[in-house]
């Protein structure tokens with residue numbers, strides 16, 4: 001846990017005034033949204049559901065995952081609206097859930113235990129996926145077969161092929177991200193279940209060593225099973241450094257900090273420039289399931305600022321990240337829709353709004369603790385300003401937008417009704433016991449009826465650049481929820497819920 005933020009009385013008055021302003025304008029119930037954002041993960045569960053399951057239209061599924069090769073790979077999360085377990089993005093979502101609890105768990109109230117359980121649902125599965133030394137299971141489910149069908153997870157009869165990376169055919173990004181997730185989660189569990197925390201931390205270190213000593217991309221080792229679905233565009237170096245940074249935070253072992261310091265200069269900060277095709281773009285501006293750069297800089301900045309040693313490029317690059325986001329910054333590289341939503345290239349745009357908002361809020365706290373502001377050219381960005389920008393994104397997502405529409409299922413009066421999600425759009429086993437085969441789901445997919453099962457808390461890809469939204473199930477770019485859209489928002493909502501009320 002980080003220390004308490006030191007806030008001067010003047011700033012405190014300003015925060016309260018801002019809160020009054022924002023609440024009277026938007027009036028969002030961040031606590032309700034937090035509750036729902038975590039509930040969503042229950043809808044994505046694979047495996048044997050526990051008696052505490054609240055999203056009861058979902059049932060047990062994937063109970064034989066791994067059985068064909070004699071390995072228990074039951075559990076984990078379905079990634080999005082399909083039924084594949086893509087461990088690379090799943091691991092990042094888990095790291096973000098854990099980081100949310102580490103930073104903001106104290107503000108979660110009764111949702112703390114739910115957030116811890118949501119983290120554990122993934123880490124229990126990662127412990128299984130990494131139980132054999134020198135081998136990491138990177139995915140379960142043959143993606144082409146899965147995507148060809150519109151089936152409930154409970155009915156799945158497509159190939160549940162397990163894919164592994166090994167010392168011979170490595171996958172440093174997927175392995176190092178799992179190490180990061182387990183290291184971060186160990187920090188969540190010390191106060192909850194110490195022996196579990198120790199187990200996660202020990203496994204994280206073993207898996208990190210495997211990722212580092214046997215370097216390579218799962219792109220090359222697993223080919224078309226993982227790419228074009230979750231290609232590792234940004235290389236695996238960022239996951240190795242990110243994994244080491246989390247291991248340093250979790251162990252305090254100098255070895256990991258040395259690793260971070262020695263390897264960070266090798267990160268090619270301008271490699272992504274051509275993808276962004278924006279003059280101020282660069283890896284320092286990227287954060288998501290693929291690129292960890294801005295997250296590394298923010299995380300390492302905390303460590304550096306705590307030590308009052310501003311050497312290294314972490315603070316510089318974290319500042320540059322902030323300047324790439326703020327609307328008034330002269331070096332902004334993101335775009336904003338007329339309604340104020342942040343946009344970056346690629347699909348599922350809300351993933352950027354949630355992930356970048358998380359970093360803004362976390363960095364604002366670190367800056368406050370260090371009594372710093374960010375300077376973007378001649379524009380000064382205070383911690384409060386960073387928080388205000390993040391809050392603006394959250395308010396947009398929750399309904400303060402030109403359509404007056406919430407992009408979180410089940411929150412507010414108007415929200416997405418026909419999300420691109422197999423389980424949500426097909427009748428529950430409670431209503432329809434009989435098996436619904438691969439193509440038998442097509443009429444449900446094509447129906448213009450609202451989805452019968454509410455995937456409460458799911459945040460979809462979101463509106464287009466003109467703030468429009470079509471509510472069309474086929475339009476997966478805009479109407480599909482994913483675990484990596486939701487995970488960072490869990491922390492952001494806990495923070496906003498904990499802000500002073502007028």
Ligand SMILES: *[C@@H]1O[C@H](CO)[C@@H](O)[C@H](O)[C@H]1NC(C)=O
Pocket residue numbers: 035036110111
């Ligand atoms: C979450 O919301 C549900 C439904 O409104 C409510 O029953 C439950 O008490 C809430 N849980 C928490 C932890 O706030």
Ligand SMILES: *[C@@H]1O[C@H](CO)[C@@H](O)[C@H](O)[C@H]1NC(C)=O
Pocket residue numbers: 050052113114117
């Ligand atoms: C968390 O998980 C444990 C173990 O499955 C369960 O006993 C408990 O009820 C869960 N807590 C909540 C709040 O769901």
Ligand SMILES: *[C@@H]1O[C@H](CO)[C@@H](O)[C@H](O)[C@H]1NC(C)=O
Pocket residue numbers: 217219220227231232233234235236
């Ligand atoms: C993975 O594949 C994508 C798509 O072909 C490519 O752009 C990327 O550079 C590859 N990444 C690595 C680390 O080889």
Ligand SMILES: *[C@@H]1O[C@H](CO)[C@@H](O)[C@H](O)[C@H]1NC(C)=O
Pocket residue numbers: 261309310311312
């Ligand atoms: C600051 O960090 C750098 C890089 O790790 C190190 O070389 C230097 O000795 C540190 N300075 C202080 C004052 O600790």
Ligand SMILES: *[C@@H]1O[C@H](CO)[C@@H](O)[C@H](O)[C@H]1NC(C)=O
Pocket residue numbers: 402403404
């Ligand atoms: C959204 O709400 C505002 C304020 O209540 C109203 O003026 C506007 O017409 C609404 N827009 C739509 C598209 O419903």
Ligand SMILES: *[C@@H]1O[C@H](CO)[C@@H](O)[C@H](O)[C@H]1NC(C)=O
Pocket residue numbers: 462463464468469470475478
């Ligand atoms: C909605 O449909 C219109 C017309 O087909 C299209 O131009 C627009 O891009 C779509 N918007 C979204 C968010 O899908």
